[in-house]
Amino acid sequence: MTRKIAIFDTTLRDGEQSPGASMNTEEKLVIARQLLRLGVDVIEAGFPISSPGDFESVRRIAELAGDQATVCALTRAVEKDIDSAADALKYCKRPRIHTGIGVSPSHMRDKLRITEDECVERAVKCVAYAKKYVEDVEFYAEDAGRSDYAFLARVIEAVIKAGATVVNIPDTTGYSLPEEFGARIEYLMNHVDGIENATVSVHCHNDLGMATALSLAGVRCGAAQIECTINGLGERAGNTAMEEVVMAIKMHGEELDAHTDINTREFIKASRLVSSITGMGVQANKAIVGANAFAHSSGIHQDGVLKKRDTYEIIDPADVGAGQSQIVLTARSGHAALKHRLEELGYELEGEPLDQVYDAFLNLADKKKEVYDEDLESLVNERERNESALYSLEGVQISCGFPLTPTATVTLRNQADQVVTACEFGTGPVDAMCKAVNKIVQVDNDLTEFSVQSVTRGIDALGEVTIRVTAPDGDVYTGRGADGDIVVSSTKAYLNALNRLLNDKQGKRG
Numbered sequence: 001m002t003r004k005i006a007i008f009d010t011t012l013r014d015g016e017q018s019p020g021a022s023m024n025t026e027e028k029l030v031i032a033r034q035l036l037r038l039g040v041d042v043i044e045a046g047f048p049i050s051s052p053g054d055f056e057s058v059r060r061i062a063e064l065a066g067d068q069a070t071v072c073a074l075t076r077a078v079e080k081d082i083d084s085a086a087d088a089l090k091y092c093k094r095p096r097i098h099t100g101i102g103v104s105p106s107h108m109r110d111k112l113r114i115t116e117d118e119c120v121e122r123a124v125k126c127v128a129y130a131k132k133y134v135e136d137v138e139f140y141a142e143d144a145g146r147s148d149y150a151f152l153a154r155v156i157e158a159v160i161k162a163g164a165t166v167v168n169i170p171d172t173t174g175y176s177l178p179e180e181f182g183a184r185i186e187y188l189m190n191h192v193d194g195i196e197n198a199t200v201s202v203h204c205h206n207d208l209g210m211a212t213a214l215s216l217a218g219v220r221c222g223a224a225q226i227e228c229t230i231n232g233l234g235e236r237a238g239n240t241a242m243e244e245v246v247m248a249i250k251m252h253g254e255e256l257d258a259h260t261d262i263n264t265r266e267f268i269k270a271s272r273l274v275s276s277i278t279g280m281g282v283q284a285n286k287a288i289v290g291a292n293a294f295a296h297s298s299g300i301h302q303d304g305v306l307k308k309r310d311t312y313e314i315i316d317p318a319d320v321g322a323g324q325s326q327i328v329l330t331a332r333s334g335h336a337a338l339k340h341r342l343e344e345l346g347y348e349l350e351g352e353p354l355d356q357v358y359d360a361f362l363n364l365a366d367k368k369k370e371v372y373d374e375d376l377e378s379l380v381n382e383r384e385r386n387e388s389a390l391y392s393l394e395g396v397q398i399s400c401g402f403p404l405t406p407t408a409t410v411t412l413r414n415q416a417d418q419v420v421t422a423c424e425f426g427t428g429p430v431d432a433m434c435k436a437v438n439k440i441v442q443v444d445n446d447l448t449e450f451s452v453q454s455v456t457r458g459i460d461a462l463g464e465v466t467i468r469v470t471a472p473d474g475d476v477y478t479g480r481g482a483d484g485d486i487v488v489s490s491t492k493a494y495l496n497a498l499n500r501l502l503n504d505k506q507g508k509r510g
């Protein structure tokens with residue numbers, strides 16, 4: 001039997017830190033359910049001290065996971081962070097606290113302003129402090145990729161003595177080369193007393209496009225846990241993509257002496273879910289989950305694949321859950337059929353929420369006859385977006401054309417249940433709509449990105465609009481909206497982005 005490599009997912013923590021990818025608790029729960037279906041070993045659910053929303057997400061995900069997965073909360077090497085994490089994990093069946101400190105010369109000197117001795121002392125102290133609350137304590141040596149080998153070994157040895165069960169060696173800045181990073185892990189395996197008492201973890205960033213290669217180099221040299229995210233979501237150029245490392249281990253298990261327990265058939269669904277919720281699209285040529293990952297356009301390749309799949313295809317598309325969209329439902333499908341299909345897609349809805357999605361579904365089925373899985377996902381996400389909205393859309397009316405002046409009349413309902421209407425003109429219909437919405441919502445923002453994508457094929461497909469707005473403090477918020485009419489999708493998307501901005505600013509004020 002090959003070595004089991006634990007998969008530690010940090011889509012909800014590191015992934016959420018990518019600009020514009022912030023999620024609310026309900027959205028995080030939907031993703032957490034999919035992570036459980038994938039069979040991840042650890043879910044890093046958030047950074048509880050950072051906001052009340054993060055605290056609540058960790059608490060609810062811990063409740064959801066039961067004993068199916070370890071739920072982990074991030075902290076700095078600060079007692080009040082650890083108190084907050086322990087509090088959020090109070091009723092967790094398999095709790096883990098993830099604490100740590102910067103260990104590279106640059107982090108110690110310029111960020112923390114501490115000496116090496118002080119660094120070791122603080123590392124040991126935070127591990128010992130977390131250990132008072134939970135048995136399972138993971139220590140991260142931030143910026144380990146640029147640290148001194150001997151000093152890194154000294155810190156790791158000390159924290160294992162203090163009780164760390166997992167030691168995370170991150171390449172925080174995505175700086176390393178794979179061979180060098182592997183050598184670093186090997187050095188620790190050979191020079192740290194007691195290393196056999198802890199699991200060595202790798203957490204690599206993709207700044208040079210090598211996160212997957214770095215993680216695999218780590219595994220080859222002794223790491224037994226990989227930290228990663230769906231679609232490689234994460235700060236800057238992102239984190240290691242779970243679908244990539246897991247499929248690479250699946251293909252090369254013997255050589256790497258490694259396997260994972262991930263149900264790879266859930267990858268496409270997970271990828272779509274994360275991109276739909278965060279508004280961070282996946283490039284068509286992305287490995288494993290991109291739209292073109294299994295498309296063959298050259299005649300020679302097509303001929304080969306038709307004769308025998310593995311001539312040009314190393315992965316069977318079915319292995320990652322890729323396949324044709326299924327026509328699942330029509331206007332004649334009942335409540336029960338919809339509920340059943342939604343459950344298969346991972347959404348558990350009952351009562352009022354189910355009724356709302358059913359109504360939206362009938363509406364859509366009337367217009368476009370065939371409703372695909374992607375359409376259903378879009379309808380459910382749309383409902384969830386409305387759920388947490390401070391302002392909801394009551395109506396939008398546009399007049400435009402030549403030689404008309406594009407004019408929009410928008411009617412919104414606010415949280416006090418008041419209905420407000422505003423009218424504005426602009427350079428185009430979307431501009432006029434945004435101005436009308438701003439007249440009502442009155443929150444400073446800059447629209448920095450606008451894109452439209454069709455959810456499925458065909459001229460009658462739902463149009464999904466993604467909008468990014470920037471707040472005056474530089475924070476970015478993503479909004480999405482889907483409808484058969486793209487002016488309506490745009491209004492929904494813009495409103496969704498503003499709602500997120502408002503929710504977030506209120507959440508931060510506590």
Ligand SMILES: [Zn+2]
Pocket residue numbers: 014172203205234235239
């Ligand atoms: Zn990271």
